[in-house]
Amino acid sequence: MSLLITNIAHGWTGGAAGTRFSGAIRIEGQKIAAIGDLAPLPGEEVIDASGCVVTPGLVNTHHHLFQSVMKGVPAGMNVPLDDWLAHVPYRLWPLLDEHTFRISARIGLAELALSGATTVCDHHYIFSSQYDYDPAAVLFEEAARLGLRFVLARGGMTRGRSFTDPDMPPAPMETLTGFLDGISRAASLWHDPSDMAMTRVACAPATPNFNFDAQALPEIAREARRLGLRLHAHLSENEAYARQTLRDFGLRPVPWLAQKDWLGEDVWFAHLVDLSPYEVSLLAETGTAMAHCPQANARLGSGIAPAAALHAAGGTVSLAVDGAGANEAAGMGMAMYTAFALHRAAHGVEALRPQTVLHWATQGGARTLGLGGTGLLAPGMAADITLFDLGSPACFGLHDPALAPMICGPLQVRHSLVAGRPVVQDGRLPGLSLPDLGLAAAEATARLARRKEAIPA
Ligand SMILES: [Zn+2]
Numbered sequence: 175m176s177l178l179i180t181n182i183a184h185g186w187t188g189g190a191a192g193t194r195f196s197g198a199i200r201i202e203g204q205k206i207a208a209i210g211d212l213a214p215l216p217g218e219e220v221i222d223a224s225g226c227v228v229t230p231g232l233v234n235t236h237h238h239l240f241q242s243v244m245k246g247v248p249a250g251m252n253v254p255l256d257d258w259l260a261h262v263p264y265r266l267w268p269l270l271d272e273h274t275f276r277i278s279a280r281i282g283l284a285e286l287a288l289s290g291a292t293t294v295c296d297h298h299y300i301f302s303s304q305y306d307y308d309p310a311a312v313l314f315e316e317a318a319r320l321g322l323r324f325v326l327a328r329g330g331m332t333r334g335r336s337f338t339d340p341d342m343p344p345a346p347m348e349t350l351t352g353f354l355d356g357i358s359r360a361a362s363l364w365h366d367p368s369d370m371a372m373t374r375v376a377c378a379p380a381t382p383n384f385n386f387d388a389q390a391l392p393e394i395a396r397e398a399r400r401l402g403l404r405l406h407a408h409l410s411e412n413e414a415y416a417r418q419t420l421r422d423f424g425l426r427p428v429p430w431l432a433q434k435d436w437l438g439e440d441v442w443f444a445h446l447v448d449l450s451p452y453e454v455s456l457l458a459e460t461g462t463a464m465a466h467c468p469q470a471n472a473r474l475g476s477g478i479a480p481a482a483a484l485h486a487a488g489g490t491v492s493l494a495v496d497g498a499g500a501n502e503a504a505g506m507g508m509a510m511y512t513a514f515a516l517h518r519a520a521h522g523v524e525a526l527r528p529q530t531v532l533h534w535a536t537q538g539g540a541r542t543l544g545l546g547g548t549g550l551l552a553p554g555m556a557a558d559i560t561l562f563d564l565g566s567p568a569c570f571g572l573h574d575p576a577l578a579p580m581i582c583g584p585l586q587v588r589h590s591l592v593a594g595r596p597v598v599q600d601g602r603l604p605g606l607s608l609p610d611l612g613l614a615a616a617e618a619t620a621r622l623a624r625r626k627e628a629i630p631a
Contacts, residue, residue, distance in 0.1 A: 188536035192529030231292025231558035233539025238497030289505030299329025327378035331385035470496035507584030
């Protein structure tokens with residue numbers, strides 16, 4: 175059985191060179207069989223791409239799906255990162271029962287799928303003995319329900335952050351052994367090392383400089399590599415992170431982690447906002463990748479990560495939305511436009527081309543997650559494909575319609591495929607009622623607010 179996407183006038187391969195194509199894509203099984211001037215075979219299923227831009231499915235390399243019911247929390251709206259952490263995730267995590275968490279994951283995944291994402295990585299760092307459910311299992315179930323590729327960056331912490339408020343709930347801590355056992359268990363259940371895996375696990379301490387003893391970091395890296403897992407963490411989200419690491423350890427974060435065996439082509443960090451030029455070159459030389467989160471960094475006033483500089487130095491850059499508690503607009507279309515606009519605002523119009531943003535959101539993301547069989551439209555690659563609809567006023571009047579997904583803001587997705595199977599069909603997610611999800615979301619946020627009020631402040 176094969177499938178033909180035909181009448182493609184505006185196609186991007188997703189490669190760094192910004193290569194375009196037109197014609198048709200033939201899909202056989204889970205892979206792309208051919209691209210070019212192809213006519214339908216007798217009995218072949220056909221998807222008409224007229225009026226669409228065709229790209230690889232978008233890849234989100236860093237998220238916190240538990241925060242999708244924590245958007246716009248008033249106490250966290252106008253405060254910087256540390257206060258936001260205290261008021262939002264660290265305040266609310268104990269109140270998440272399984273149903274609320276499941277609804278939260280479903281909201282975030284639906285938003286991503288409808289924005290053109292086909293691969294999602296969630297950095298989940300709350301594994302508490304207080305929970306009577308396994309958050310990892312819920313995340314994999316919800317991603318499978320929509321048909322998305324899913325990478326769990328299995329997080330955790332052995333030390334909490336110190337906040338000034340004495341009434342803060344304790345952080346969801348594990349022992350180092352408990353954390354490593356949790357990683358190993360998740361890997362045994364869900365880790366597929368193949369380069370077109372539908373499910374993957376990475377080893378992802380929340381924030382190395384705050385949440386773990388420094389001497390544990392080499393052991394964590396060794397254990398992850400023994401299990402064949404990639405390493406991920408938050409790093410240098412703002413100037414205060416970098417300053418604290420310099421003060422406590424005598425080095426800036428990237429050279430400090432180099433000493434801990436925490437750089438390499440199997441490592442990626444979220445944020446990397448505050449980097450020295452030397453740190454940029456160290457990341458590029460070692461192949462350590464960046465999950466660039468332009469919106470969360472803007473929303474929290476943290477700054478603009480030197481993603482374009484890392485890209486120019488030959489490094490690997492990917493795009494991510496980060497948790498919706500600190501970036502209420504958690505779709506990939508908005509993330510692409512924000513990256514495009516911010517780098518040009520800060521560094522001039524030469525700073526970033528639209529096709530480079532698309533590369534970050536596709537092949538850059540696939541490389542970052544080690545899913546090298548995805549993220550690029552070429553024969554032999556996975557059939558992860560997104561068709562962006564040009565039928566909205568934002569796209570009318572364009573001289574080069576192929577640029578629309580990167581320069582016109584979020585677009586409607588007409589269709590998307592993961593491994594040749596439909597995810598978005600005619601702009602909808604089959605089997606998921608958005609009005610019902612909206613009602614469940616309203617109930618979930620109301621429940622969280624009630625529980626929060628029941629706790630003495
Ligand atoms: Zn994050």
